Amino acid sequence: MTNRNDMHVLNGRAAGFVTRLFAFAIDLVVVAGILAIGGWIAVLADDTLERVGVETRASLSSIYVLLIPFIIALYFVMFWALTGRTIGKSLMGLRVVSSSGQSPTIGRSIIRILGYGISAIVFWVGYLWVLVDKNRRAWHDHMASTWVVYDYARPSAGETYEDYLEQSESF
Amino acid sequence: MGSRPVTGIDIVPPIAPGITSETRPEMGPEARPRIGPIRVCSMSDQTETAELEERSPEDAYKTVVRIVAGGIGEAIDRLMKVSQQLDALDHEPDSGPMLVKADPNVMAFVGWVSELPALASGAAESAQRMAYPFTRTLGVAIDTTAYLAEVTGVAPFIAGVTEPTRKAISEERERLTNVGTAEYARGRVLAVYAFQESTEGIVSLLSDSPELAELVRDQTIGITGSAVQEVRETGAAADGLTEGMFRRLLRRPDRPLPPKVGEET
Numbered sequence: 001m002t003n004r005n006d007m008h009v010l011n012g013r014a015a016g017f018v019t020r021l022f023a024f025a026i027d028l029v030v031v032a033g034i035l036a037i038g039g040w041i042a043v044l045a046d047d048t049l050e051r052v053g054v055e056t057r058a059s060l061s062s063i064y065v066l067l068i069p070f071i072i073a074l075y076f077v078m079f080w081a082l083t084g085r086t087i088g089k090s091l092m093g094l095r096v097v098s099s100s101g102q103s104p105t106i107g108r109s110i111i112r113i114l115g116y117g118i119s120a121i122v123f124w125v126g127y128l129w130v131l132v133d134k135n136r137r138a139w140h141d142h143m144a145s146t147w148v149v150y151d152y153a154r155p156s157a158g159e160t161y162e163d164y165l166e167q168s169e170s171f
Numbered sequence: 172m173g174s175r176p177v178t179g180i181d182i183v184p185p186i187a188p189g190i191t192s193e194t195r196p197e198m199g200p201e202a203r204p205r206i207g208p209i210r211v212c213s214m215s216d217q218t219e220t221a222e223l224e225e226r227s228p229e230d231a232y233k234t235v236v237r238i239v240a241g242g243i244g245e246a247i248d249r250l251m252k253v254s255q256q257l258d259a260l261d262h263e264p265d266s267g268p269m270l271v272k273a274d275p276n277v278m279a280f281v282g283w284v285s286e287l288p289a290l291a292s293g294a295a296e297s298a299q300r301m302a303y304p305f306t307r308t309l310g311v312a313i314d315t316t317a318y319l320a321e322v323t324g325v326a327p328f329i330a331g332v333t334e335p336t337r338k339a340i341s342e343e344r345e346r347l348t349n350v351g352t353a354e355y356a357r358g359r360v361l362a363v364y365a366f367q368e369s370t371e372g373i374v375s376l377l378s379d380s381p382e383l384a385e386l387v388r389d390q391t392i393g394i395t396g397s398a399v400q401e402v403r404e405t406g407a408a409a410d411g412l413t414e415g416m417f418r419r420l421l422r423r424p425d426r427p428l429p430p431k432v433g434e435e436t
Binding site: 007009010012013014015016017018019022091092093097099100101131132134135136147149150152 | 399402403404406407409410411413414417421423428429430431432433
């Protein structure tokens with residue numbers, strides 16, 4: 001069992017499969033909630049338009065269904081690019097960083113979300129690759145040159161992530 | 172007893188119910204042990220030959236006591252013998268039920284004991300039968316008294332005298348019932364108000380006391396943080412276990428810590 005000191009030692013090191021899976025599951029729940037709220041709004045809007053007699057060539061609900069993949073991608077890309085961690089990763093103490101230790105750029109984040117699909121194509125082998133990869137990286141990590149690391153506390157204001165990691169090492 | 176000398180008591184217990192010399196020949200007359208004759212004066216080594224009716228009342232009393240005492244002593248002796256016989260019975264533990272020798276005396280004693288419930292039931296029935304006339308008489312007496320009281324005007328008189336009291340008690344009972352009902356309803360209303368007031372008090376206490384609110388918030392955050400910390404620790408431990416398992420499958424050496432960012436291994 002990893003104790004608290006061990007967790008500080010793990011800071012900045014590549015995260016394993018189980019923790020990443022938990023974080024992803026939490027993210028799926030969050031995304032499902034967001035999509036449910038959006039769907040409810042779309043249905044409500046359709047109903048309102050119908051009541052006021054506005055005729056549209058396509059219902060908002062059907063447009064919303066087409067937008068679902070983009071909403072999911074937006075959720076992940078936005079969080080990765082802005083903070084390096086989604087809600088699930090934040091709860092599990094994980095962070096997505098580039099090889100230089102910085103949060104991934106929008107471009108890398110987009111590549112990474114596209115890599116999600118590729119990793120899932122062949123029976124999710126791309127995700128399971130974390131279990132056998134020497135650096136605990138999945139296919140989408142290799143594509144986007146990103147790492148998923150343990151990050152049990154955020155760097156304070158004005159402190160870079162590398163400085164924070166150095167302090168963690170000396171803990 | 173007539174002129175028969177009081178020299179002992181013949182106790183002849185009955186056989187078990189349903190067992191007669193016809194159904195169980197071996198349990199015939201031999202099965203009826205004749206306990207006695209008991210010599211009344213055997214305990215004092217004197218032979219009592221006097222007759223009860225020829226004695227003075229005091230002597231008769233003493234004689235009866237002697238008879239009873241002697242009978243009890245003899246009965247105890249008999250019971251001890253029966254107990255010894257029961258102890259001496261063959262008993263094979265692993266061969267089913269206990270084997271009992273068909274000793275006539277033992278079987279007769281068992282039969283006698285088995286009749287005790289019937290005897291008790293009969294005694295109770297007799298007592299009930301004896302008590303019936305008394306209870307019946309008592310009921311008739313009560314009915315008669317009530318009838319006489321009614322006919323003679325005593326009952327109406329008593330009723331008239333006690334009517335105001337009875338009416339007052341009835342009114343007081345009704346009043347108390349009404350008061351109790353009203354108090355119950357009022358209590359429920361007050362309880363709701365009290366709950367609302369206490370809730371508002373707690374809320375105002377929290378809002379007026381930043382320290383307390385901060386304390387509650389810190390406690391909540393602390394509990395949540397502990398849970399999250401626990402989940403993270405468990406996840407990290409599971410990461411290590413799964414990686415170790417797969418590294419052993421791939422025949423790779425274990426490593427103490429996972430790689431750092433940019434630290435290609």
